Amino acid sequence: MGNGVKIGVLIVVLGAAGYFGWKNSRAISGGNDFDSPKTFWSCTECKADFEMSLGEVRKTREKLGAEMMTCPKCSKNAALSAAHCEKCGRNSPFVGHGEVPKNCMHCKAVMNPGRGK
Ligand SMILES: [Zn+2]
């Protein structure tokens, strides 16, 4: 009886280790983060496109205290929240009060205002 319980505990521990190992490897490889939706950004300085998880955005905002996000390419605080174009895969900054632009600034495809937030 005692032996059976031990084996049961071992399986639970191994299962948990496998789960956390899987989670870590996904985080390192930069795969989709299920806990945090992705947001899209476009740098006004170097025109770089990048994406960030909402968790990262919150952390950076707390640090900077600003709406602009730090660009990973030129490291200036000049990146604006953007809409993601499904056609060309690039980002176009929101216009006015956070509205999705009518057309993609890269390929001119019509943007879907219901998406990309
Ligand atoms: Zn930049």
Ligand SMILES: [Zn+2]
């Ligand atoms: Zn496009």
